[in-house]
Structure formats: C-alpha cells, structure tokens
Amino acid sequence: MSTPTKPKERSLPKIELTDAEAGALEFPDSTSRSYNYFTPQKMRATTYEDVTVDVQPDPDRYLTQGWVYGFANGPGGFPVDWTELKSSDWHEFRDPNGEWEQTIYRNNANVVRQTQQNLENAKRANVYSNFPRGWVKFLERNLGAWMHAEHGLGMHVFIAAQRNAPTNMINNAMAVNAAHKLRFAQDMALYNLDLEESHIEFDGQLHREVWQDDPVWQGVRKNVELLTAVGDWGEALFATNMVFEPLVGTLFRSHLVMQIAARNGDYVTPTLVGAGENDFARDHSYSRVLFTLLVQDPEHGEANKAKLAEWLARWVPLSLRAARELQPIWSQPQERTITFAESLEAAKDDFRTMLDELDLPEPKELSE
Amino acid sequence: MSRQSLSKAHKKITELSWEPTFATPATRFGTDYTFDKAPKKDPLKQILRSYFPMEEEKDNRVFGAMDGAIRGNMFRQVQERWMEWQKLFLSIIPFPEISAARAMPLAIDAVPNPEVHNGLAVQMIDEVRHSTIQMNLKRLYMNHYIDPAGFNITEKAFANSYCGTIGRQFGEGFITGDAITAANVYLTVVAETAFTNTLFVAMPSEAAANGDYLLPTVFHSVQSDESRHISNGYSILLMALADESNRQLLERDLRYAWWNNHCVVDAAIGTFIEYGTKDRRKDRDSYAEMWRRWIYDDYYRSYLMPLEKYGLKIPHDLIEEAWNRIWNKGYVHEVAQFFATGWPVNYWRIDAMTDDDFEWFEEKYPGWYNKYGKWWENYNRLAYPGKNKPIAFEDVDYQYPHRCWTCMVPCLIREDMVCDKVDGQWRTYCSETCAWTDTTAFRPTYEGRETPNMGQLTGKREWETLYHNQDLADIVTDLGYVRDDGKTLVGQPHLHLDDPKKMWTLDDVRGLPFPSPNVLLNEMSDSDRDAHVAAYKQGGPGGRPAKAAAAS
Numbered sequence: 001m002s003t004p005t006k007p008k009e010r011s012l013p014k015i016e017l018t019d020a021e022a023g024a025l026e027f028p029d030s031t032s033r034s035y036n037y038f039t040p041q042k043m044r045a046t047t048y049e050d051v052t053v054d055v056q057p058d059p060d061r062y063l064t065q066g067w068v069y070g071f072a073n074g075p076g077g078f079p080v081d082w083t084e085l086k087s088s089d090w091h092e093f094r095d096p097n098g099e100w101e102q103t104i105y106r107n108n109a110n111v112v113r114q115t116q117q118n119l120e121n122a123k124r125a126n127v128y129s130n131f132p133r134g135w136v137k138f139l140e141r142n143l144g145a146w147m148h149a150e151h152g153l154g155m156h157v158f159i160a161a162q163r164n165a166p167t168n169m170i171n172n173a174m175a176v177n178a179a180h181k182l183r184f185a186q187d188m189a190l191y192n193l194d195l196e197e198s199h200i201e202f203d204g205q206l207h208r209e210v211w212q213d214d215p216v217w218q219g220v221r222k223n224v225e226l227l228t229a230v231g232d233w234g235e236a237l238f239a240t241n242m243v244f245e246p247l248v249g250t251l252f253r254s255h256l257v258m259q260i261a262a263r264n265g266d267y268v269t270p271t272l273v274g275a276g277e278n279d280f281a282r283d284h285s286y287s288r289v290l291f292t293l294l295v296q297d298p299e300h301g302e303a304n305k306a307k308l309a310e311w312l313a314r315w316v317p318l319s320l321r322a323a324r325e326l327q328p329i330w331s332q333p334q335e336r337t338i339t340f341a342e343s344l345e346a347a348k349d350d351f352r353t354m355l356d357e358l359d360l361p362e363p364k365e366l367s368e
Numbered sequence: 369m370s371r372q373s374l375s376k377a378h379k380k381i382t383e384l385s386w387e388p389t390f391a392t393p394a395t396r397f398g399t400d401y402t403f404d405k406a407p408k409k410d411p412l413k414q415i416l417r418s419y420f421p422m423e424e425e426k427d428n429r430v431f432g433a434m435d436g437a438i439r440g441n442m443f444r445q446v447q448e449r450w451m452e453w454q455k456l457f458l459s460i461i462p463f464p465e466i467s468a469a470r471a472m473p474l475a476i477d478a479v480p481n482p483e484v485h486n487g488l489a490v491q492m493i494d495e496v497r498h499s500t501i502q503m504n505l506k507r508l509y510m511n512h513y514i515d516p517a518g519f520n521i522t523e524k525a526f527a528n529s530y531c532g533t534i535g536r537q538f539g540e541g542f543i544t545g546d547a548i549t550a551a552n553v554y555l556t557v558v559a560e561t562a563f564t565n566t567l568f569v570a571m572p573s574e575a576a577a578n579g580d581y582l583l584p585t586v587f588h589s590v591q592s593d594e595s596r597h598i599s600n601g602y603s604i605l606l607m608a609l610a611d612e613s614n615r616q617l618l619e620r621d622l623r624y625a626w627w628n629n630h631c632v633v634d635a636a637i638g639t640f641i642e643y644g645t646k647d648r649r650k651d652r653d654s655y656a657e658m659w660r661r662w663i664y665d666d667y668y669r670s671y672l673m674p675l676e677k678y679g680l681k682i683p684h685d686l687i688e689e690a691w692n693r694i695w696n697k698g699y700v701h702e703v704a705q706f707f708a709t710g711w712p713v714n715y716w717r718i719d720a721m722t723d724d725d726f727e728w729f730e731e732k733y734p735g736w737y738n739k740y741g742k743w744w745e746n747y748n749r750l751a752y753p754g755k756n757k758p759i760a761f762e763d764v765d766y767q768y769p770h771r772c773w774t775c776m777v778p779c780l781i782r783e784d785m786v787c788d789k790v791d792g793q794w795r796t797y798c799s800e801t802c803a804w805t806d807t808t809a810f811r812p813t814y815e816g817r818e819t820p821n822m823g824q825l826t827g828k829r830e831w832e833t834l835y836h837n838q839d840l841a842d843i844v845t846d847l848g849y850v851r852d853d854g855k856t857l858v859g860q861p862h863l864h865l866d867d868p869k870k871m872w873t874l875d876d877v878r879g880l881p882f883p884s885p886n887v888l889l890n891e892m893s894d895s896d897r898d899a900h901v902a903a904y905k906q907g908g909p910g911g912r913p914a915k916a917a918a919a920s
Binding site: 019022028051111159178179193212221229230 | 376380384385386388392417423463473485496497498499511522536537576579646647776821825826827828856858865868871
C-alpha cells in the first residue's frame with residue numbers, strides 16, 4: 001500500500017456566477033433572438049435555414065468590400081455566370097429536405113445500419129448460395145457496373161458542382177447529393193465484396209471489364225463521363241438529376257432491379273438499391289424545387305425555360321440511347337417479371353410528369 | 369469493423385474509379401503544379417460505412433452537451449467578456465469551414481489520384497458538418513446568452529464589417545486562384561495543420577475557463593476530424609514534392625500561406641484569448657506560450673522541419689519573425705487595442721481591462737503596462753457617453769493606423785510598414801512579406817516563370833474607403849449595427865447593460881467624420897507622403913504618434 005502524500009496544489013479557474021443568461025435584464029435587443037438578416041420561407045426560420053442562409057456571402061447582399069481573392073482570369077467567390085441560368089434572387093431557394101449536419105449523419109447512418117444488418121443476416125443465413133446462377137451473373141455484371149456510375153456522378157459531378165453555385169443553400173444540397181452517391185456506390189462495392197467472399201461462384205473483378213467494355217454499358221458510361229465534363233453547374237445538375245437519373249438511373253434501380261430481385265430469391269439487393277433510390281427521391285426533390293423556381297422566375301423564367309429546353313435537346317437523346325442500350329440485361333435473369341418496354345415507359349411517364357411540372361417541351365425523341 | 373476488413377473494404381472501394389475514354393472531368397480550376405511523377409496513395413482508408421455512424425455518435429455527444437448546458441443553466445456562469453468575442457469569432461468561422469468543403473473539387477481536379485479523391489470527398493462532408501454545427505452553436509448562444517445583439521445579425525455583420533473581411537481571407541483563400549496553392553498549401557498544409565491547434569484546441573480551453581463548456585464540446589468534436597484533413601494535405605504535399613519543378617512554387621506558397629495565416633489567425637485568436645478571458649491565474653498559459661507549444665514546437669519543429677529531408681525549403685525566417693512579432697513586437701496587443709479603438713463599428717462589446725488584467729499582462733509580457741496600460745485606462749475613462757466622444761475621436765496618444773493591403777489587418781507594428789505604389793495606387797503593407805505577397809507572389813509570373821493560374825488580390829481592400837469622411841452615425845446605421853430601439857449601438861466599450869445612460873446611441877456618435885487613411889495617403893503630394901510615412905514608421909508602440917513616442 002502506498003503512503004498517502006499531500007496532493008499537489010492544483011491550479012483551477014475560478015467559477016463565478018455572472019447571471020449572463022437570457023432574460024436576466026431588459027435592454028434594447030434583449031429579446032431579439034432570431035437571425036434577422038434573411039426572410040424565412042415560413043413564419044419562423046427552421047434550424048436548417050438558420051445554419052445555412054448567408055453563410056456564403058454575396059456582393060449583391062451584404063458583401064460590401066466584394067470578394068478579396070480573384071482567379072487569374074476573373075473574379076473569385078461564386079460568380080453567377082458560372083451557369084447560364086439566371087435568377088432574380090438566387091437566395092430564394094431552400095432545400096426541401098432541410099439538410100444540415102444532423103440530418104446528414106442521422107439519415108446516412110440509418111441507411112448504413114440497415115444495409116449492414118441486412119448484409120450480415122444474409123451472410124449468416126447463407127442466402128447467396130440460393131441465388132439462381134443467372135441472378136448472380138446479373139449482380140456480378142450489372143449491379144457491378146452501375147456502382148461506377150453512382151461513384152462517377154458523386155465524385156465528379158456533385159462534388160465539383162457544390163463549389164460553384166451562388167448560394168450556400170444550393171451548394172450544400174449538392175454536397176449532400178454527392179455524399180449520397182458516394183455512399184451508395186461504396187455500399188454496392190462492399191456488397192460486391194461480400195458476394196466475392198461468399199462460397200458462390202462470383203467474380204468480384206468482372207464489374208470493371210463490364211463497365212469499361214461491355215457494349216450494353218457503354219451508353220451509360222458515355223453519358224456519365226459527358227456529365228462529368230460539363231463546366232456549367234446548372235447544366236450538370238439538370239442533365240444529371242432531371243434527365244439521366246429519371247431516364248437511366250430510376251429505370252435501372254426502380255424499374256428493373258427492384259422489380260425482379262425478389263422473384264429471383266433475393267431480398268438483399270432491393271433493400272440496398274432501395275436506399276439508393278430513396279436518396280435519389282430526396283435529391284430529385286431539391287432539384288425540382290430549384291428548377292421550378294428558375295422557370296417561374298418573374299424576370300428570367302422564359303429565358304431559363306429556353307435554356308432548359310436546349311439542354312433537354314442535348315441530353316435526352318443521350319440518356320435515351322444509354323437506356324435503350326441496356327435493354328439486353330432485362331432478359332438476363334431467369335425470372336423476368338417486367339419487360340424493357342414496360343420499364344422504359346414507366347420511366348418516361350415519370351419524366352413527362354416532371355416536364356409538365358416545369359412547363360418544358362417534350363423532346364421528340366421521347367416518343368420515338 | 370476490424371482493421372483487416374477495413375483495409376479490404378478500402379481496397380474494394382478503390383475499384384470504383386476508372387479511366388474515362390469518352391470524356392474527362394471538366395478542369396474548372398487550374399494549377400501551375402504538376403503531378404506527373406506523383407506516387408499514388410490514400411493515407412486515410414476511410415469508408416463511408418464506418419464514417420457516418422462514427423460522426424453520428426460524435427454529434428449525439430455534442431447535442432447531449434448542448435441540452436445539458438441549457439438544463440444546467442450554463443449561462444449563469446459564463447463570462448460576458450468572453451461571450452462577446454464569440455460574436456466576432458463565430459460570425460467568421462463557419463465561412464472558412466464551408467469554403468474548405470468548396471475547396472475539395474479544386475484539389476480533386478488538380479491531383480490525378482483517385483485514391484486521394486476518396487479522402488478529399490470525406491473531408492468535404494466533414495466541412496459541411498463543421499460549418500452548420502458552428503452556426504447551430506451560435507444560434508444557441510443567441511437564444512440563451514443575456515445579450516443576443518450581434519449574434520442576431522451575424523452573417524450580415526460578417527459580410528460588411530472590417531473584421532469580417534480580415535477573417536474572410538481564411539476562406540476565400542481556400543477556394544480561389546491556383547488550385548494547389550489554395551486547397552492544399554494554404555488550406556491544409558498551413559491553416560489546418562498549424563492553426564487549427566490554436567483555433568480549435570487552445571481557444572476552447574480558454575472558453576472552459578470562462579464558464580463556457582459548449583465551445584470546447586463543439587470545437588473538439590470538429591478538431592477530431594482535422595487529423596484526417598491533415599493527412600490529405602500531407603499526402604498531396606508529398607506527391608507535389610515528387611516533381612522537382614514544383615519546389616519553387618511550394619516555397620512561394622509556404623511563405624505566403626504561413627505569413628497570411630499568422631497575420632490573420634494570430635490577430636484574431638490571440639486577441640480572443642488574451643483580452644477575452646477573465647482567468648488571470650499567473651500559471652495559465654499566455655497566447656504566446658500556447659503559440660510556442662502548438663505552433664512552434666508541434667507544427668514547425670515536428671511537422672515542417674522534417675520535410676526538409678525531402679528537399680522542401682522551409683521559411684525559417686518567417687516562422688522566427690512571426691514569433692518575434694508576437695513576443696517582442698506586441699502583435700496581439702496592438703490588434704486588441706485596434707479592435708477596441710474601433711468599437712462603434714463593432715458588433716460585439718469589449719470590456720475594459722482592470723488592475724487584475726494589467727497585473728497579468730505585466731507578468732506575462734514584461735513592459736506591457738508602459739506600452740498599453742495608459743491607453744486602456746483611457747478606454748475605461750471614456751467608456752460612457754455624454755461627456756466625451758468614442759475613444760478613436762479623443763486625444764489619447766493614438767494614431768489611427770493604415771491598413772495592410774494584403775492581410776487587411778492594420779499596419780500596427782509601425783516601424784515595419786511598407787508603402788509602395790502598386791498597380792497605380794499607393795498601398796501600405798504591414799510587413800515586407802505582405803508587400804511581397806501582393807507585388808511578387810500573386811502575379812502571373814514568379815521569378816521569371818509563368819504562373820498563369822495564380823490568383824490575384826481583389827476587392828475594396830481598405831474598409832474605410834467605403835465610408836471616407838462619412839458621419840460615424842450614418843456609417844453605423846448603414847452597417848445595421850443598431851439595436852431594436854432604433855438608436856442604441858450594438859457595439860459598446862463596456863459590459864454594463866443595466867443602465868440605459870451608459871449605452872451609446874446614434875446621437876452620441878453623430879457629427880464625427882470617419883476618414884480613410886488610404887484615400888488621404890493617395891491625395892498627398894509625394895513629399896508630404898514621404899514625410900507622413902517616415903513619421904508613421906517612427907510611431908508606436910501602442911499606436912503612439914511619432915512625436916509622442918519620442919517624448920515618452
């Protein structure tokens with residue numbers, strides 16, 4: 001037993017009761033307890049609005065000294081001409097999902113937990129060994145190829161775009177969109193790893209070859225690569241979330257994988273892909289709100305519609321071609337419950353609804 | 369997840385990238401650096417499956433502490449002196465955080481290594497976290513602290529005040545100009561690796577000593593993400609070093625980034641820690657002591673110096689000079705004095721210094737009283753309206769300073785000021801290095817080499833120019849720094865909210881024209897300007913005009 005020693009005198013800051021809490025005194029501004037430099041969308045600002053609005057300053061609002069750093073060939077900050085779309089008030093947009101850090105981590109951690117539990121159960125129950133061979137081939141090739149598309153869009157469309165828009169609200173929505181895409185791509189890659197490590201015949205490297213060379217997937221890869229090459233953030237967002245995703249992404253995820261997996265004895269894939277589809281529903285939602293604001297802009301609405309129509313003419317044929325080139329994969333699984341024509345028509349219907357909402361003309365290729 | 373399975377999982381996700389053949393990602397942000405010979409390695413091995421639950425858990429702890437602080441009436445024991453400075457700090461910091469998120473595509477564009485891209489993508493999400501969690505902390509302060517004025521105009525004030533602009537470099541500098549200069553050297557290698565130590569570790573510790581345990585809760589949670597960011601920066605730095613032609617640029621950027629970070633961060637955080645605290649225990653570290661530990665020993669000696677073995681030229685002279693400015697030239701004290709001089713155009717209140725403070729300063733910085741003591745006594749004497757004007761307009765032996773064109777902190781160490789005609793305009797700089805930054809580094813050629821991607825310094829860089837000779841009451845009104853009675857100023861040179869007679873109103877600051885030193889400088893004849901600059905350089909310390917300095 002050690003001999004007790006006198007403890008060394010510790011140096012501690014003094015606690016002092018200051019009564020510095022709200023309501024302790026009345027004086028000018030003592031009850032002005034809201035951020036008062038922006039107009040909330042509803043009666044009271046949401047937490048999302050409070051933590052997001054005006055964090056990215058704007059020379060058209062309060063930034064009186066302007067941007068203090070510039071690029072070699074132009075102004076710094078977030079120039080409005082980094083997209084050809086125009087707005088009489090870019091700051092009007094609010095993300096309908098109200099994404100800020102708490103929602104980002106809650107939502108994605110929930111998805112991660114659901115996915116991991118699902119995959120662990122599947123492994124424990126040895127369900128992969130009961131997957132029909134044709135379905136395993138389908139996952140090996142096609143789900144394997146699709147994860148590249150999600151990763152490419154996340155890394156090179158949305159991360160890039162979130163640097164460029166004129167408000168924090170738009171940029172944060174796109175940053176969350178990027179996080180969704182990257183997480184979903186990784187979820188699929190790790191599922192691929194699980195299948196590779198299970199005791200079934202599964203080539204975990206085949207996805208690269210299919211994505212890079214299989215003619216069925218080259219239209220999709222071309223579409224994705226061209227999307228990553230777009231410099232205009234507005235065009236990149238529109239061509240990805242409003243054209244590619246409804247015509248190709250949803251077509252593959254919702255109108256194929258989600259429809260046929262269960263028939264092939266697979267309850268694992270739909271939960272994983274369903275989570276990705278749910279991400280897209282959120283991402284589609286903010287994109288629709290943004291583009292609705294832009295086409296209804298009192299000053300620039302008509303010009304924006306013309307620009308979006310131009311982009312539709314550029315991107316719809318490309319995405320439709322990518323979709324059609326995927327047709328052979330509809331006949332790969334043994335259990336087929338839906339035809340390519342039915343799936344494509346469902347995707348087109350959703351797309352037409354969106355065009356209708358935005359009052360945009362239907363590209364002729366849609367009816368061909 | 370076990371380390372083995374984590375490695376395997378990480379290896380698997382690296383399979384997601386591919387070599388494009390139809391089109392390559394748009395190169396939106398250029399760099400003069402080259403990475404042709406770069407080794408490819410991702411130091412992080414972070415996968416989102418483990419990242420999201422980890423961050424959620426960290427969040428839960430933060431939000432639990434926030435609930436606890438409210439239930440436990442934390443604001444009954446926070447020091448107002450401390451909380452007031454948070455109105456400035458927390459108005460600035462969320463923008464640099466979100467700018468760091470926006471900087472990630474610059475680095476991704478510039479570095480052709482998909483493995484590093486993964487770490488940068490995770491950093492982007494972290495930075496969205498940091499920005500919004502800090503805004504939320506400020507919201508809590510606004511709701512629960514006695515005086516919400518200043519918190520309630522926070523982002524507007526950040527955008528239109530002279531202090532916000534100084535802080536804004538620490539944000540705009542991450543996202544503008546040469547992609548590697550901005551997103552790697554300035555942001556990660558210097559700002560995150562060196563200065564988050566004082567920002568997110570030293571300052572929260574001072575907050576706790578002032579009764580505020582929420583700032584440490586939030587900022588230590590933020591800091592726990594920074595180590596991953598530091599790895600990103602280090603990895604890209606090593607890749608850049610693989611190519612001999614990058615060394616010249618790295619040397620330039622380290623000099624610029626180090627010096628600008630020192631000018632901006634030490635000005636702000638040094639002031640918050642030294643002048644915002646009520647904890648005057650003699651064994652409590654001063655900012656200079658913290659700086660010596662966190663920046664000099666931990667960053668300079670442990671991180672930067674070992675890079676010399678890779679052939680990187682470290683700016684030893686600038687590190688020693690930064691220390692010299694802090695220890696011998698009173699940099700932090702000069703800045704605090706300037707902030708207090710400008711109190712009517714602040715959006716926070718600044719407490720006067722007391723005898724306890726004087727004693728502590730004298731103990732920590734021998735000779736402090738002779739330089740600054742009288743001025744702070746005058747600050748206390750002139751704290752209330754009625755018989756006197758704000759201190760900036762009274763004769764207290766203080767010459768309102770010129771502003772540094774580059775770092776935008778005023779030229780407070782008077783003898784170091786550089787004056788030069790650049791791009792057709794007379795400009796003042798706080799130091800030779802800030803002059804070099806504008807005239808040499810941020811230019812399309814550097815030491816005979818083309819640097820077409822280097823950014824430029826832009827904007828109305830001297831805040832006072834915006835309001836040259838306007839009435840102070842009109843300036844404060846235009847800024848919007850007025851409380852909800854329409855007349856009482858947000859900024860006050862004291863903490864007494866209990867007596868309306870002690871609160872300055874617009875009427876008390878009317879009839880005071882506020883001239884711009886830079887406009888006046890440019891209006892002078894060459895001989896007048898030479899004489900003015902020579903006299904200015906003989907001024908100080910403590911902002912004393914030359915004559916007074918000579919007499920003292």
